[in-house]
Amino acid sequence: MTGKSDKTMISQYTTLTGVEEDQRLDVQNSVLGHFDRDVYDKVFKKKNCPAILDVGCGTGNMMQKMLEGIASYKLIGVDKVERQIHIAEKTHTSGRFLILDVEKEDFASLIRPVMEEESIGGFDVINCSMVVLHMQNPVGALSRLRTLLAPNGTLVVRDIDDGLQYAWPDPERRFEKLFKMLEKDVRTGDRHCGRKIYSYLTNAGFQNIQLNKIGLASTSLKNKMLLFDMAIPTFLHYYEQRHLDAPDNIQWKEDFEWFRDNIVAMKDSFGKEDFVFSAGFMNYTAE
Ligand SMILES: C[S@@+](CC[C@H](N)C(=O)[O-])C[C@H]1O[C@@H](n2cnc3c(N)ncnc32)[C@H](O)[C@@H]1O
Numbered sequence: 001m002t003g004k005s006d007k008t009m010i011s012q013y014t015t016l017t018g019v020e021e022d023q024r025l026d027v028q029n030s031v032l033g034h035f036d037r038d039v040y041d042k043v044f045k046k047k048n049c050p051a052i053l054d055v056g057c058g059t060g061n062m063m064q065k066m067l068e069g070i071a072s073y074k075l076i077g078v079d080k081v082e083r084q085i086h087i088a089e090k091t092h093t094s095g096r097f098l099i100l101d102v103e104k105e106d107f108a109s110l111i112r113p114v115m116e117e118e119s120i121g122g123f124d125v126i127n128c129s130m131v132v133l134h135m136q137n138p139v140g141a142l143s144r145l146r147t148l149l150a151p152n153g154t155l156v157v158r159d160i161d162d163g164l165q166y167a168w169p170d171p172e173r174r175f176e177k178l179f180k181m182l183e184k185d186v187r188t189g190d191r192h193c194g195r196k197i198y199s200y201l202t203n204a205g206f207q208n209i210q211l212n213k214i215g216l217a218s219t220s221l222k223n224k225m226l227l228f229d230m231a232i233p234t235f236l237h238y239y240e241q242r243h244l245d246a247p248d249n250i251q252w253k254e255d256f257e258w259f260r261d262n263i264v265a266m267k268d269s270f271g272k273e274d275f276v277f278s279a280g281f282m283n284y285t286a287e
Contacts, residue, residue, distance in 0.1 A: 024234035050124035056131030060088030122150030133189035142204035161194025164280030194282035206286035
């Protein structure tokens with residue numbers, strides 16, 4: 001672990017961005033390929049050359065992975081963080097990427113001219129993967145997105161609910177402590193967002209809301225260390241960073257030192273045959 005500060009990391013605790021987060025999301029997306037790929041395949045294949053809006057697209061890697069095997073599509077990716085859009089533009093040639101905040105009132109009026117340029121009347125698929133948890137007003141943003149859907153278009157929301165997260169056996173209660181630490185950390189968003197999404201979608205006026213998938217356990221992965229890599233080491237980096245940025249904060253110092261001193265034991269747990277780790281992913285679709 002290094003103490004190097006990534007200046008692109010947002011300090012106001014709404015979401016984390018930076019090289020480490022990009023890497024964590026790439027691992028997460030390779031894990032989630034096992035979780036809800038069939039849902040994405042189904043919505044992409046409903047129409048030839050679907051028009052897709054990827055909200056909170058980050059580096060664009062999540063959507064590119066999901067689109068593998070889809071012959072033609074029109075893709076617009078939006079993210080409120082400039083750095084993410086610059087990486088997406090450099091990395092992916094098939095798509096248009098824009099710096100836009102879906103929580104801003106004028107979001108729809110800013111994206112409509114781009115839709116016109118691309119001859120998109122409405123989106124066949126709107127994707128929100130791990131974004132709603134970071135929103136201040138999810139119903140407002142989702143209502144705005146509903147107006148951009150094509151007739152028969154589908155919104156896909158993938159998110160997290162740590163109420164479904166557990167690790168067992170956990171005799172020293174290390175994972176229990178870690179989950180409590182993460183829950184208190186507002187930088188990681190609303191960790192109980194998943195259970196609220198049905199209500200958000202209903203209140204935003206969506207119909208035909210389906211909860212397609214819920215929870216992903218290490219027991220269904222060939223390589224369960226992927227869940228460790230996704231869930232643990234990057235967070236140690238964040239706790240170190242937070243401590244180095246405010247060395248006088250005793251709680252943050254204690255959190256970091258506890259994490260540093262226990263990470264190896266947590267990794268060892270993942271190596272044990274009878275150990276199970278369950279992550280609280282959820283996947284919804286709505287029209
Ligand atoms: C956890 S990352 C998920 C990235 C990608 N969707 C994935 O699943 O790998 C959340 C992304 O949403 C973006 N984001 C958060 N709130 C947003 C908003 N209001 N408008 C646009 N993008 C937003 C963040 O900048 C970040 O890139």
